[in-house]
Amino acid sequence: MRDLRKKDKLEEAAGDALNKTLTIQRLDVCSDDSVAECMSNLPEKRLDVLVNNAGVGLVGPVESTSIDDMKRVFEANFFGAVRMIKAVLPEMKQRQSGHIVVISSVMGLQGIPFNDVYAASKFAVEGFCESLAVQLLKFNIFISLVEPGPANTEFEMKLMEEVARSEYPGVDPATVKYFKEIYLPASHEIFTTLGQTPESVAKAVVRVIGKTRPPFRKQTNTLYKPLVALKYADSSGHLSVGTFYTLLFRFPGLFHFSMKMLRCLTCPPHHGLFHFSMKMLRCLTCNCFRSRVAPS
Numbered sequence: 635m636r637d638l639r640k641k642d643k644l645e646e647a648a649g650d651a652l653n654k655t656l657t658i659q660r661l662d663v664c665s666d667d668s669v670a671e672c673m674s675n676l677p678e679k680r681l682d683v684l685v686n687n688a689g690v691g692l693v694g695p696v697e698s699t700s701i702d703d704m705k706r707v708f709e710a711n712f713f714g715a716v717r718m719i720k721a722v723l724p725e726m727k728q729r730q731s732g733h734i735v736v737i738s739s740v741m742g743l744q745g746i747p748f749n750d751v752y753a754a755s756k757f758a759v760e761g762f763c764e765s766l767a768v769q770l771l772k773f774n775i776f777i778s779l780v781e782p783g784p785a786n787t788e789f790e791m792k793l794m795e796e797v798a799r800s801e802y803p804g805v806d807p808a809t810v811k812y813f814k815e816i817y818l819p820a821s822h823e824i825f826t827t828l829g830q831t832p833e834s835v836a837k838a839v840v841r842v843i844g845k846t847r848p849p850f851r852k853q854t855n856t857l858y859k860p861l862v863a864l865k866y867a868d869s870s871g872h873l874s875v876g877t878f879y880t881l882l883f884r885f886p887g888l889f890h891f892s893m894k895m896l897r898c899l900t901c902p903p904h905h906g907l908f909h910f911s912m913k914m915l916r917c918l919t920c921n922c923f924r925s926r927v928a929p930s
């Protein structure tokens with residue numbers, strides 16, 4: 635943890651494992667010194683599995699986001715992960731064994747309005763890891779990108795607190811209105827409808843670590859998969875850009891309806907209906923709909 639004053643909750647959750655199989659160390663992934671100190675405190679200076687979870691969010695109109703704030707996001711999400719990977723690679727390569735898990739995001743695969751910089755930082759992580767994964771196989775080292783969709787952690791709360799404080803200087807009123815009146819309620823709805831628990835993401839990470847041949851990518855939120863699939867269904871990009879535009883700006887009623895359907899259908903008695911509604915969502919985004927989703 636970068637701030638050990640916050641360790642009480644973690645210690646409590648660790649229970650009997652504390653100081654036996656679990657120890658807590660100070661680590662700021664944005665600092666070379668801190669990473670070096672943490673690595674030097676490891677027993678035998680050896681790491682079998684690195685799970686790179688540290689990350690920060692940023693949401694809002696890009697015109698009001700300073701370059702320094704953008705760099706802060708890249709410093710934690712991209713360079714933080716790179717710094718950690720660089721720190722563990724020499725020893726893993728020498729031992730010809732190791733597994734690096736990086737918590738990316740569905741936003742590392744698919745951009746979302748008003749999350750431009752956060753998505754860019756996760757795209758950067760994906761490109762870095764995809765390139766490195768090939769070379770590392772030669773050393774019997776695996777990389778896995780775990781890609782959660784919306785997860786109900788402190789992440790969204792921190793972002794909403796920031797949004798409440800911001801006034802968005804220099805942004806035109808129409809953009810501020812789209813952000814506050816269309817994007818924010820839609821985002822809240824997505825989190826309440828599709829949001830996973832952090833425990834289920836952690837379990838997905840454990841399953842990835844347990845595999846003899848770990849997958850390079852693992853999306854943890856099945857409800858979100860059809861939205862990501864849009865990108866791969868049409869290499870021109872019209873389908874994904876157009877569908878998000880349609881759902882958010884042209885037919886927001888359809889978006890609310892799909893979310894309500896999903897919320898009601900994800901409860902067990904309605905699982906059959908749930909699969910039907912996922913088929914509907916896929917159908918809404920298929921080729922025959924594409925001609926109608928071009929932005930006007």
Ligand SMILES: NC(=O)c1ccc[n+]([C@@H]2O[C@H](COP(=O)([O-])OP(=O)(O)OC[C@H]3O[C@@H](n4cnc5c(N)ncnc54)[C@H](OP(=O)(O)O)[C@@H]3O)[C@@H](O)[C@H]2O)c1
Pocket residue numbers: 635636637640661662663664686687688689690710714737738739740781782783784785786787788789790792832
């Ligand atoms: N929540 C989502 O919807 C969601 C979806 C997809 C992917 N993710 C990714 O999941 C990961 C975990 O996020 P979360 O949802 O659990 O959010 P979170 O509750 O805000 O946790 C992020 C953690 O990263 C730590 N951190 C930030 N900067 C750090 C640094 N420089 N050095 C060390 N630790 C640092 C934070 O520490 P402090 O407590 O000190 O700030 C915090 O413990 C992130 O990589 C995030 O991008 C989240």
